[in-house]
Amino acid sequence: MSTEPPLSDPPLAGPPISDAEAEAAAEKAAMKEQRGLLGRTAARGALITVGAQGVKIVLQVVGVVVLARLLTPGDYGLVAMVTAIIGVAEIFRDFGLSSAAVQAKTLSKAQRDNLFWINTGAGLFFTVLVFFTAPLIARIYGHEELVGLTHVLALVFVLNGMGTQYRADLNRRLQFTKLATVEIAAPAISLVVAIVAALEGAGYWALAVQQITMAVVLLVGNAASARWIPRLPRRAPMRDLFTFGWQLAGSLFVGYLGNNIDSLTIGTRFGSEALGLYNRAFQLLMTPLGQLRAPSTKVALPVLSRLREDREASNAYLQRGQAALGLTLVVGLGVIIGAAEPVTSIFLGRQWLSVEPILRLLAVAGVFQSLAYVGLWIYLSHGLTKELLQYTMITVTIKVACILVGSLWGVTGVAWGYAIAPALAWPLSFWWLSRKAPVDVGPLFVGAGRIMVLTAFVAGGTFGACELTAEWGRWVQLPAGALAAAVVYALAFALVPMFRRDITGVLQIVGKGMRKNR
Template structure:
């Protein structure tokens, strides 16, 4: 068990380092591409990706997670899962190629049709990749996964920038999606060195399908809830408004997701080994929440406080309307992160049916709030999106605490500490931006310095110092080279 903890910690260290690199690549591509493309270009690709995202959940059907969490996965089961993902990906690719005009009609934009057809091949590529990547996760090859993720981001960004410079417009963004998926497929195939056998009957697959199906249903509901804002904006307010919203969303959520999502591949196999040790599991969850939430909080709070100059520096001219959206998105990112450990618990205890019921409730809440918020335009949608997550976080703790050994009170206390520090840092950063006038980069630097000073000052509070000590323990374990 001690060896498992060290492997998980080393995996976390490698993953965090890789995610920092990915965030750097993505931020650089955002800065460059925002100056080469228009909000309308981003609006068109966002319309397509709303549809593609739903298809991606269906294409995976929860089978990757089912494979990762399975304690014993036979060669025949693994091969059957591979062919299932590939078949579904092929069907979805064909459906989007044929149905692209319907996507264009949904948004009232003919220029959506060719872009949808360009991106359709992503379904097929990702279908081939799904079980290869799952195998790397099962074997705890976090370094390999990290290298693949960073490499695909770099190649995709380079291709997009070159095509944008050549005047490809939104086609550059479509090519970026396809390139990333292709690079991941090739790299995973080389690393796995595995050739699936032919599909076989009589293989025990029922439990894998049952878990994956319930998980996929909840993931579809989550995706609809997370993207109802883009759907409403795209259909009611047009591509320019959607482009502004999408850039604000991607500017904040993409780096946060890159930090947050891979932690599941580390936490899930570790938690699966702790299900029979509830006390150790609870301690792991509390520290994991702090280690995940505090770094996200620092970035989110600084961005909330300096959204105006940060948007001007990162996106350039023509994106002024994104600043208030960035503030709401940063707040939402932190609230989502606080609830993330609950998602791990659903998975590790196999509570996919319970997760589905909870998700349907929260999605309904989000849809109602977003549709109502759209009355006040794109900013109203962003505010409604944030309000929904503010309600979902405590609801998630209360819901799950009744069904699993979740340390609800300790998680809630830690989360309140994070939110309190975040509010203090954001206010200080915003106050700093009011002290100087001039170039946006200078205002941004002063705001960041004020926020950093506030973060240092808050360490005088004993409870926050204890939180920081827990985070340091996790970080030290992550960078340890002991074996």
């Protein structure tokens, strides 16, 4: 009997594959591989930047807690008066060219060098301009001491101008670890310098020295990390970069006016003491919140710029990004809304308790600002700076109207106006983008709705726990409120499939970021 295996029919050959089909298949495979690589890079970048911002938040809170006990509301008010005005120059010092460099499809060394000299020249120009307009700033507020303070703070412009393209270059190359290291070192060193100066009785000068030190450390650290020396300017195509930058700078300028109309209104109408109180609430909450949101753009902009032609992947990234912001920052703001009283008492001291309603209203504003933040990623990654300018003009008009009307009821009325404005404006952003960008905004609206519902329950649970434990004091109220918020969050995960899916998606991003790229 034969032991040879039976013969089988040869496999049927499929139809021949054309060169075009093979090329399309290879392109599809390459796109899939790029998606995976970008996904892992973005997740790791997000994890690194969020971790770094967590450290910065701790430093920010420590600075607020310590310096609030060493300085007076008047000290903070004087510095806030200067920064509210000269901050306008900081926008035009950058010209939007840092974001232009990050989102550009290609950027030559010549273009990069030219951008360095443009930003440096602009920084020097505004340093000189602000230096000589110091008497005018002092006259606006009626405080002669603002002259010397403005002279010193003017140096920040040239220092930041020199560092702009180093930071943009690291961002463009997705060097998030190096960026994070510098951005932790700068506030840490500057805070130590400010505390030492305050202990020596420097008063408001401690805050000025803090800003100068921060700018110096950022410049030196980013330049050392980038490892390139700019060559002399030379001919290179710059028109597209300028177009993007100018339109973005216009949006930032209009947005800055809207964001600082509260400080300008309080400073001119109610004086430095009132502005100092408002500024402490703002520094305790809104500054750290901005520090947490801004790095998300640092990660999202280069990634979404690469996914511009891939609508499916881009929409998926936006929805995950919104969930990541909403289920962390926005829900966290719900805790602040519910526990504003013990937070104010613990972090600022009982002498600052009048800040409590302001802090709560600023947290409400932060909720709606964060929900709208995903829209900024879309505008920038698709190069829609003209459309962003148009939208910003509308939202700033709403904000100015709300704040000016609110100021009729004092500083707390200003905070009410600041909170109501983004609540009215954020839906306009998604509606405007639905007409201007190739993105699906419907899921973003739905996702935002789920986030707001969860935040409302967290705020209610936190507030209820704080009220029930009020007789035991602030050190019991805050942990009780935080525990109640955690219980609400856990119940949402366990009982509501929609929240469970969103939270699981965010955890997957974290897990992907913790795995090394292969």
